[in-house]
Amino acid sequence: MQTSITIEVRPTEIDVMxxxxNAKYLEYMEWSREDWYNKVNLPFDTLTEMNVGTVTVNIDINYRKEALLGEHLTVTTEPVRKGRTSYVLKHVIHNGEGERVADAEVTSVTIDLKARKSVPIPAELGKAFE
Known part of the structure; x- marks a missing residue:
């Protein structure tokens, strides 16, 4: 399932240039990832009840075009692939003109919250990749 959120660039997100x-794009993607989990019916509380956490272990990001103050950006998130304990979500950020601003593949691992060790991806999460 692909999901998307729209955000407006705020003054506190602008750098000296x-x-x-650049770090804000990662935050935008994190917000979109949280929205994706919610829309596939796996919000934080549900995962916690399952004693499962998700840990980001790699981000491969490409910055394509600058985004400016006041612009409205759309961040899409979709599942790409899953392994036994890890999975990849793809994020794409477009500006209001439809131009690609950034894209990334984010690899996460599921962990046992008590043992703090990787565990197989829960079936409920695996279904989101079908």
């Missing part, structure tokens, strides 16, 4: 600071 006058555009969105």
């Amino acid at each position: 006058g555009h969105v600071n």
